[in-house]
Structures are given as C-alpha cells and as structure tokens.
Amino acid sequence: xxxxxxxxxxxxxxxxxxxxxxxxxxxxxxxxxxxxxxxxxxxxxxxxxxxxxxxxxxxxxxxxxxxxxxxxxxxxxxxxxxxxxxxxxxxxxxxxxxxxxxxxxxxxxxxxxxxxxxxxxxxxxxxxxxxxxxxxxxxxxxxxxxxxxxxxxxxxxxxxxxxxxxxxxxxxxxxxxxxxxxxxxxxxxxxxxxxxxxxxxxxxxxxxxxxxxxxxxxxxxxxxxxxxxxxxxxxxxxxxxxxxxxxxxxxxxxxxxxxxxxxxxxxxxxxxxxxxxxxxxxxxxxxxxxxxxxxxxxxxxxxxxxxxxxx
Amino acid sequence: xxxxxxxxxxxxxxxxxxxxxxxxxxxxxxxxxxxxxxxxxxxxxxxxxxxxxxxxxxxxxxxxxxxxxxxxxxxxxxxxxxxxxxxxxxxxxxxxxxxxxxxxxxxxxxxxxxxxxxxxxxxxxxxxxxxxxxxxxxxxxxxxxxxxxxxxxxxxxxxxxxxxxxxxxxxxxxxxxxxxxxxxxxxxxxxxxxxxxxxxxxxxxxxxxxxxxxxxxxxxxxxxxxxxxxxxxxxxxxxxxxxxxxxxxxxxxxxxxxxxxxxxxxxxxxxxxxxxxxxxxxxxxxxxxxxxxxxxxxxxxxxxxxxxxxx
Numbered sequence: 001x002x003x004x005x006x007x008x009x010x011x012x013x014x015x016x017x018x019x020x021x022x023x024x025x026x027x028x029x030x031x032x033x034x035x036x037x038x039x040x041x042x043x044x045x046x047x048x049x050x051x052x053x054x055x056x057x058x059x060x061x062x063x064x065x066x067x068x069x070x071x072x073x074x075x076x077x078x079x080x081x082x083x084x085x086x087x088x089x090x091x092x093x094x095x096x097x098x099x100x101x102x103x104x105x106x107x108x109x110x111x112x113x114x115x116x117x118x119x120x121x122x123x124x125x126x127x128x129x130x131x132x133x134x135x136x137x138x139x140x141x142x143x144x145x146x147x148x149x150x151x152x153x154x155x156x157x158x159x160x161x162x163x164x165x166x167x168x169x170x171x172x173x174x175x176x177x178x179x180x181x182x183x184x185x186x187x188x189x190x191x192x193x194x195x196x197x198x199x200x201x202x203x204x205x206x207x208x209x210x211x212x213x214x215x216x217x218x219x220x221x222x223x224x225x226x227x228x229x230x231x232x233x234x235x236x237x238x239x240x241x242x243x244x245x246x247x248x249x250x251x252x253x254x255x256x257x258x259x260x261x262x263x264x265x266x267x268x269x270x271x272x273x274x275x276x277x278x279x280x281x282x283x284x285x286x287x288x289x290x291x292x293x294x295x296x297x298x299x300x301x302x303x304x305x306x307x308x309x310x311x
Numbered sequence: 312x313x314x315x316x317x318x319x320x321x322x323x324x325x326x327x328x329x330x331x332x333x334x335x336x337x338x339x340x341x342x343x344x345x346x347x348x349x350x351x352x353x354x355x356x357x358x359x360x361x362x363x364x365x366x367x368x369x370x371x372x373x374x375x376x377x378x379x380x381x382x383x384x385x386x387x388x389x390x391x392x393x394x395x396x397x398x399x400x401x402x403x404x405x406x407x408x409x410x411x412x413x414x415x416x417x418x419x420x421x422x423x424x425x426x427x428x429x430x431x432x433x434x435x436x437x438x439x440x441x442x443x444x445x446x447x448x449x450x451x452x453x454x455x456x457x458x459x460x461x462x463x464x465x466x467x468x469x470x471x472x473x474x475x476x477x478x479x480x481x482x483x484x485x486x487x488x489x490x491x492x493x494x495x496x497x498x499x500x501x502x503x504x505x506x507x508x509x510x511x512x513x514x515x516x517x518x519x520x521x522x523x524x525x526x527x528x529x530x531x532x533x534x535x536x537x538x539x540x541x542x543x544x545x546x547x548x549x550x551x552x553x554x555x556x557x558x559x560x561x562x563x564x565x566x567x568x569x570x571x572x573x574x575x576x577x578x579x580x581x582x583x584x585x586x587x588x589x590x591x592x593x594x595x596x597x598x599x600x601x602x603x604x605x606x607x608x609x610x611x612x613x614x615x616x617x618x619x620x621x622x
Contacts, residue, residue, distance in 0.1 A: 152617040187615040189577035190536050217615060218570035218608030219577075222533040225501050229540075252608060259529035266500035266530075297529030297563060304498040304528060306463040 007270040011234040012257065013047035014040050015212070016285070017068070018083055019254055020242025021061045022052065024292050030064045032288035034071045039284050040239060041078040043277035045257075048072070049081040049102060049236070053089035069096045081144075085116060087130045094134070094141055101134075101141060103127060103176065106148040107167045110155030111184065115148070124170035131175035144178040145171040146212055150196060152187030161199045172204040179208050180236065183223065186216025190226035197230040210234035213255045215241060215295070220255035221263060228264070235260060240282050241295030256296040258282075266307060275303060318581040322545040323568065324358035325351050326523070327596070328379070329394055330565055331553030332372045333363065335603050341375045343599035345382045350595050351550060352389040354588035356568075359383070360392040360413060360547070364400035380407045392455075396427060398441045405445070405452055412445075412452060414438060414487065417459040418478045421466030422495065426459070435481035442486035455489040456482040457523055461507060463498030472510045483515040490519050491547065494534065497527020501537035508541040521545035524566045526552060526606070531566035532574060539575070546571060551593050552606030567607040569593075576619060586614060 017037055021028055028036070037050055050072045051065030065082060072080045081100040084090045093101045105123040106112035112120050127145060134141055149156075150164045168179055181196060193211070200208050211227040213220045213235070224235055237260045243253025261273045279299050286294060328348055332339055339347070348361055361383045362376030376393060383391045392411040393404045404412045416434040417423035423431050438456060445452055460467075461475045479490055492507060504522070511519050522538040524531045524546070535546055548571045554564025572584045590610050597605060 152615060154616070157616045185615070186612065187617045189574055191578040215608060216612045217573055218532060218567065219574050221529060222536045222574060225533040225536055252611075256529065262528055263500055263530050263533060267502040297526060300563075301497065301527045304463060304496070305465070305468045306498045 007268060009233065010228070010264050010269045010271055011047060011210075012045060012261065012271050012273060013049060013081065013210070013234065013236045014045045014239060014257055015049040015236045015254060016040075016238035016240070016242045016257070018049040018052050018062065019236070020238040020240075022059050023243040023253060024061055024289055026289060026291065027061045028288040030067055032284065033064070033068055034075075036281065036284040036288060037068070037072055038075045039281035040278070041075050043281055044271070044273040045078060045278070046272060047079045047081055047100070049083060052083040052085075053092045054083075054085050066092070066096050069093070069098050073097050084130075086126050087133055090130045090134055090143075094137060094139070098141065100144065102144045102146055103130065104146045104148050104182070105167055105171060106153075106184075107163050108149040108153035108156040108159050111149045111153045114155060120167050121170075124167065124174055127171055127174040127176060135175065142177040144180055144210070145176040146180045146182045147171070148182045148184040150181040150188075151183040151192055152185060154185045154187075161196050164196050165199050165203045168200045168208065169203050172207045176207070178210065179204065180210030180212050180234070181208070182212035182236075183214055184212075186214035186220065188213070188223055189219055190222050193223045193226040194230050197227060197232060201231075210236065212236040215252045215255050221259055224255060224260055225263070228267075228269075239278070240285055242285065242292065252295050258296045259298050262298040262303070262307070275307070318579060320544065321539070321575050321580045321582055322358060322521075323356060323572065323582050323584060324360060324392065324521070324545065324547045325356045325550060325568055326360040326547045326565060327351075327549035327551070327553045327568070329360040329363050329373065330547070331549040333370050334554040334564060335372055335600055337600060337602065338372045339599040341378055343595065344375070344379055345386075347592065347595040347599060348379070348383055349386045350592035351589070352386050354592055355582070355584040356389060356589070357583060358390045358392055358411070360394060363394040363396075364403045365394075365396050377403070377407050380404070380409050384408050395441075397437050398444055401441045401445055401454075405448060405450070409452065411455065413455045413457055414441065415457045415459050415493070416478060416482060417464075417495075418474050419460040419464035419467040419470050422460040422464045425466060431478050432481075435478065435485055438482055438485035438487060446486065453488040455491055455521070456487040457491045457493045458482070459493045459495040461492040461499075462494040462503055463496060465496045465498075472507050475507050476510050476514045479511045479519065480514050483518045487518070489521065489545075490515065491521030491523050491545070492519070493523035493547075494525055495523075497525035497531065499524070499534050500530055501533050504534045504537040505541050508538060508543060512542075521547065523547040526563045526566050532570055535566060535571055536574070539578075539580075550589070551596055553596065553603065563606050569607045570609050573609040573614070573618070586618070590614075
C-alpha cells in the first residue's frame with residue numbers, strides 16, 4: 001500500500017513526561033523519569049517535552065524539571081523541550097540548556113484566566129517580551145507556542161475559528177518560531193480540526209506546524225487523521241495516553257503515541273520511531289507510576305502481522 | 312460549524328446484540344437482551360442486528376435468536392436484522408419474520424476455511440442460491456453481504472485490494488442488495504480503507520454501502536472517518552464497543568456506537584440517534600453482563616457542552 005521511496009516524515013513530540021505526569025495522582029521519581037525519557041528517545045522519538053518551568057508549588061509532579069532537563073541533555077538523539085508559562089520560565093529553561101521551549105496560550109478567556117491568570121491578549125504581550133529576550137541570546141532556542149482550547153473550552157464552551165485565528169496571528173506577529181493548535185479538553189471533531197487548521201494556515205502560513213490532541217471523547221486519533229489530511233506534519237502525543245483531563249474525571253489524556261505511530265507508519269509516513277521499542281518503554285512508566293491507568297490499543301492487541309507489509 | 316439545512320443522513324446498524332454478545336464470556340438472558348434492544352431502538356437506532364441463525368452449539372450466546380427476533384418484531388421503529396451463514400439460515404430468518412439479513416463472506420482463504428469451513432468461491436455460490444430463494448419469496452427481505460477480513464487477516468496476513476474486489480464483485484453478481492466491507496480483525500488503516508472503498512466502488516458502484524469496523528488497534532473511529540470521507544454512509548458499531556477479537560485477547564471489539572454517533576453528529580451528519588438515550592442503554596447491557604468490559608470515551612468524559620452548538 002505504501003511506497004518507501006516517497007515516504008514523508010511526520011514529527012512526533014512525546015509530551016507524557018510533562019502533560020501526562022502533570023495529571024498523575026502520584027509523583028514519578030526523578031531517576032525513573034530520566035530512564036523513561038531515555039527509553040522513549042531510544043525508540044527513535046526525536047522531540048520530548050520533559051518538564052515545565054512553573055513554580056514547584058503549582059505542579060509538584062514537575063518540580064524536578066531543572067534536574068530532568070539537565071540529565072536529559074546527556075541523552076543523545078532528541079530535542080529536549082520544556083514548557084514555560086512566561087519570560088522568567090524561558091530564562092530558566094535557557095539557563096538550564098533546554099533545546100526548545102513550548103509556550104501555552106489559552107484562546108478562550110475563561111481557560112486563560114483559570115489556568116494562566118491573564119487574558120489571551122496578556123499572553124500575546126508576554127510572548128512578545130519573551131521572543132525579544134530569546135532572540136537576543138547567543139544560543140538559538142526555538143519557541144513553539146501552543147494555542148490551548150482551540151477547539152472548545154470546558155469553561156466558555158464554544159471557541160470560534162475567528163478567536164483561534166486572532167490568537168495565532170498575535171503569536172506569529174510576536175515572532176514565535178512555530179505554532180500548534182491544542183484541543184486541550186478534547187472537544188474537537190474532525191470537520192472542525194480541518195476548518196480551523198485551514199483558517200489559521202490562511203492567516204499565518206507555515207508557522208502553523210502542529211496539533212496537540214486529547215482523546216477525551218474518543219476522537220483523538222480521528223482528529224489526528226483530519227490534521228494529517230490538512231497537511232499537519234507534527235503531533236504531540238503521550239506514551240500510554242498518560243494523563244487525563246482535569247475537567248472530565250475518568251477521561252483519557254493525550255492521544256496515545258503508540259497508536260498514533262501505528263497509524264502513521266501504516267499509512268506510509270515515516271516517524272523514525274521503532275514501535276516495538278516504544279511499546280517496551282511502557283514498562284518503565286508502569287514501574288514509576290504503578291497505579292496510573294495506561295491506554296493504547298495496539299499494545300493490547302499486539303502489532304498486526306500486516307504492519308509495514310506491502311500489499 | 313454545521314448547517315442543519317444540509318444535514319446528510321448516515322445509517323448506523325447496532326451489532327452489539329450479535330457481534331458483541333457472540334464474544335461475551337457469559338450469556339445474556341433473553342428477556343434482558345430484548346429490553347436492551349428496545350432501549351437501543353428507543354434511542355433512535357433504526358437498524359439492529361439482534362442475533363445469528365447459526366446452529367446453537369456453534370454460538371451458545373445466540374441460541375435464542377429465533378425468540379429474540381420474534382420479540383424484536385414487536386418493538387416499533389427499527390429494522391430487525393439477523394446474521395445467516397447460509398441458505399438454511401436465510402430460510403429460518405425469513406420464517407421467523409426478520410426484516411433484513413446479513414451474510415458474511417470471508418475474503419481471505421484462511422479465515423474463510425477457519426470460520427465458515429468453505430472457500431470464498433463456495434460462499435459466493437451459496438450467496439447465489441440464497442438470493443434466488445430470497446427473491447422468490449412473497450415478502451421482501453433485503454440481504455446485506457459482509458466481506459470479512461477485507462483489510463487483513465490474522466491467519467493469512469495481508470489481504471489485497473484485488474481479493475476484496477473479486478469477492479465483492481462475485482457477491483454483487485449473486486444479487487445481494489447491499490455490501491459492507493468488514494475489518495474483522497481490526498488491522499485496517501485509514502489510507503487502506505480509502506483505497507479499498509474506492510476500488511470496490513469502481514467495480515460494483517453503489518451496491519457498496521457500508522463498513523464494519525473493529526477498534527482492535529485503536530484506529531476504528533479514524534477508519535470510520537476515512538470511510539465517511541470516501542462517501543460511506545452506513546456503519547456497523549456496537550454499544551460500549553462490546554465484544555472483542557478472538558485472535559487478540561484484551562483487544563476491544565466493534566467501534567463504539569456512542570463515540571461514532573458523537574463524531575458523526577458533531578460533524579453535522581444526522582444519525583437520528585439521541586446520544587443521551589443511547590448512553591442510558593448501557594445500563595441494561597451492564598445489568599445483563601456485569602463482568603463484561605465496556606468501552607467508550609464520550610460516556611466517560613460526559614457529552615461536551617459544545618455538542619451540537621453552532622460556532
């Protein structure tokens with residue numbers, strides 16, 4: 001079904017060590033976290049969000065981010081990414097040596113106030129300050145801005161395409177290197193993904209690179225497919241779909257990296273990831289957080305014998 | 312995001328009472344089964360596969376099919392469908408009063424021999440005999456043939472598009488009313504769904520109406536989306552994704568009706584189904600089979616407040 005000679009690459013950024021652990025009920029020990037990150041990298045994942053430079057009291061599970069970033073830098077083969085909520089976080093990330101940073105901006109007013117205690121306009125102003133500082137540094141540190149609640153908000157409800165376009169445009173003008181659209185609460189559906197991606201791309205072009213999707217309502221992988229069909233070539237995902245949704249107890253978290261890789265590789269895209277090794281990395285996650293539910297269908301079913309076989 | 316004036320209909324055939332129960336570890340009591348079917352019908356599902364006219368020793372869970380069909384006929388508002396493996400089954404279904412029958416034909420030799428103890432060519436010959444008999448009867452009883460293992464086989468591995476086209480063409484020539492392609496073991500991926508649907512439609516036109524998908528590897532809903540995008544307007548699915556895969560212990564079963572309806576209605580299609588009532592029907596399933604795992608994300612997360620809200 002696929003022609004290896006024409007394989008197109010899709011980037012996968014593993015966000016389990018940040019978005020997944022931040023929702024976990026207990027705290028993963030730092031040494032285990034670093035071994036887990038190393039196992040994910042060994043499977044061929046080339047971008048991993050390893051932590052978040054937020055005050056330790058806000059997210060205790062990620063209070064060791066500085067150490068995790070430092071030790072991750074010793075693991076070869078992947079870009080060490082950290083989330084930062086503001087300029088100060090960016091400075092901390094830079095000083096620790098992070099290769100890349102992500103900067104979340106809520107599109108909806110309600111989520112923005114609840115989660116970041118500021119308006120979307122405030123966030124764009126912060127992005128501008130941050131980019132000025134980042135670009136003045138000696139070392140290059142690319143910044144990817146994530147437009148949170150781009151497909152709906154558990155507080156405000158509907159988020160319009162115009163709202164997303166406005167925030168994405170503001171961020172592009174602020175000078176961020178890349179932008180991803182995030183279905184933070186998992187309300188999005190495929191037709192909406194396509195509509196919003198098209199509208200944002202019409203406004204900011206190729207600065208839009210990625211989608212950050214949650215599987216809250218079971219549409220995560222279908223939404224990823226919709227993104228692929230609209231030309232998106234970068235996805236955030238989480239090993240074992242670790243995490244959840246603070247607004248929907250029992251709901252699953254980010255889309256499952258294993259299932260996403262299975263789909264993309266089956267369809268003839270190259271992710272650079274070894275699916276067997278990726279599945280093997282689940283063992284360390286389970287060791288570090290034995291009580292955390294682990295999602296993912298391809299691991300349960302076993303990799304089909306038709307995987308990567310030409311028909 | 313959607314325009315109610317242009318809503319297109321998508322048919323959903325609930326197959327939980329047949330494909331789901333057939334995989335269940337215990338047997339659902341007949342009265343509970345009928346109440347469950349009534350609850351699904353009350354939610355607006357207009358096609359339900361309520362059982363299978365196979366010898367009771369083959370599938371004990373469905374040995375009450377004759378009674379279930381008879382009692383289902385008293386429930387208003389839906390087409391009572393039964394699976395039949397051969398002409399004799401079709402005769403039993405007709406005599407019991409079934410509105411429609413489904414007839415499975417394995418595309419792969421291995422699955423055909425293991426599951427039906429005959430070759431695909433034998434099945435097509437049986438379809439021909441069956442259609443002659445069915446069409447000679449006074450009452451109309453439409454026949455939908457399902458091409459099993461159309462996207463891969465756990466025994467034979469890869470199933471080629473040509474194999475599917477050959478079997479589908481044979482069935483169309485045998486005179487079946489409708490044809491569905493089944494991803495029996497859940498090996499299919501979206502690009503393959505599109506390729507095979509296109510090829511089969513090129514061969515047999517609009518006799519191809521449906522897809523029967525399993526979520527074995529987590530791609531079920533994405534595969535449904537791929538089908539929708541190729542113009543498929545009929546899907547089999549199962550409440551709570553009941554069932555499983557005999558070849559993959561721990562794997563989930565058919566795609567989850569609730570999640571499928573959530574996606575399709577969100578995208579602006581009309582299924583005629585009330586999602587709240589559909590979710591409520593899970594309670595009877597759980598009552599009848601308390602030990603059976605129940606899948607479905609939208610039920611866990613709760614229906615988002617943006618559902619069916621125009622943006």
